[in-house]
Amino acid sequence: MPEVPDVGPLAAALRSLYAVPPEDFMAERRRLVAAEKADGDPAVAKEIGALRKPSLAAWAVNLLAREAPDLVDGLADLGGRMRAAQGRLDTATLTSLRPERDQLLEEVVRTTVQLVADAGRTCSPAAQQDVRATAIAALADEQAMAAVASGQLARTLSYSGFGEVDLAEAVVRTTSGAILSVVKGGGAGPRARGDRRRDDHGAGEHDQADDERGDDERGDDEVGDADGGDAPDEAQLRAALEAAEKQLAVAESEVGRARERAEETRERLAVVERQLAKARAADERALEAVTDAVRARKAAEAARHTAQEALAEHGGPHA
Known part of the structure; x- marks a missing residue:
């Protein structure tokens, strides 16, 4: 999960968003995103927009x-x-x-x-x-x-x-x-x-200490070798930052598209599950109908046999 910019508004949005029926999730998410943008909080709006259905x-x-x-x-x-x-x-x-x-x-x-x-x-x-x-x-x-x-x-x-x-x-x-x-x-x-x-x-305090230790550990990797040559100038650093931001934007776009595809797939799966449930119910009714028909056929065969025996007792021809 990306960094949470403001726990309060995001927590309130979560309570609202995950309480709605699945078919209303996307509309509710759009509403919450629009509300946060209107309140001047684009960071929280971005976080809400990334919440998974x-x-x-x-x-x-x-x-x-x-x-x-x-x-x-x-x-x-x-x-x-x-x-x-x-x-x-x-x-x-x-x-x-x-x-x-x-x-x-x-x-x-x-x-x-x-x-x-x-x-x-x-x-x-x-x-x-x-x-x-x-x-x-x-x-x-x-x-x-x-x-x-x-x-x-x-x-x-x-x-x-x-x-x-x-x-x-x-x-x-x-x-x-x-x-x-x-x-x-x-x-x-x-x-x-x-x-x-x-x-x-x-x-x-425990979490803060963990974060500080994480910063120290990352520092060992991020600090360059003092003997490794001239340090990059500001222009190079800015260019590297710009390239990284572009890569991040592309990655976030891909994540968004992938999530949308996943949500569409889940929607299609939900439709198929409902159709399958209906088909199973229809199949059960059909099997019940077959059972009733077989039972009726047996009853008819028994009735015919009884009629044949009665006719034979009276000396009439068999059917």
């Missing part, structure tokens, strides 16, 4: 974070207990928590499906699997839990069974690495709540 499954998880905060709280609580037991290598506790884990995951998926249905959409089996995988990732990783609680996922998460959960391009972060915003009432652990306080009031 969530996948349908990510939108469903965001919906869960907003509409079922108690359930997300439960997910955070269980995840904390499981990670603590894992840290102690307490296999007995982990085993005892397994039924609670399975029940909670089922409730997360079931509630999400219902919320999506209440919003006038269908949560496909594939999307349900993505929702479940995201909940598993939240149980395993504290930062993933904070991302889920933020209600601002752009994509769903997954956990491979070791290491940290990859949050790249999944949720907006500040330059300190903290998740930008957490939905009030959502289940976030102590780390997430600390991140939220830093987001509201600026980076904490």
Whole structure:
């Protein structure tokens, strides 16, 4: 994520943008960009314009974070207990928590499906699997839990069974690495709540120290060799800066086009998924019709056989 110029307006925009239905995302993003430009804040407008449209499954998880905060709280609580037991290598506790884990995951998926249905959409089996995988990732990783609680996922998460959960391009972060915003009432652990306080009031001392160390480390690479020849003059430096800015502009343009193509692809995929759901429903109705027809045919055959036997008893010819 590029540097966040102003956490306050951007955080407010995130809350608004990721709360709208997927089909309204692009229009809402354009509205927010126009509003920030009108307020004289082009830097924030640029950041808002770069926000990714969530996948349908990510939108469903965001919906869960907003509409079922108690359930997300439960997910955070269980995840904390499981990670603590894992840290102690307490296999007995982990085993005892397994039924609670399975029940909670089922409730997360079931509630999400219902919320999506209440919003006038269908949560496909594939999307349900993505929702479940995201909940598993939240149980395993504290930062993933904070991302889920933020209600601002752009994509769903997954956990491979070791290491940290990859949050790249999944949720907006500040330059300190903290998740930008957490939905009030959502289940976030102590780390997430600390991140939220830093987001509201600026980076904490720990983050500032990290940034200063990063500057020192970068300085070793950026400082030229004192014996490596004459230092470049101002004109050369300006030329290098201009070239770098042009390269950045081209790269940002490519990123924008790529994101637009991805969003268009997701829209087409959503249409195909809806058509597939309709086709499956039609196929089920057709199979039911076949079953009814076969049943009717058997009934007709039985009736014919009964009539033939009755006719034979009366000495008449067989049909």
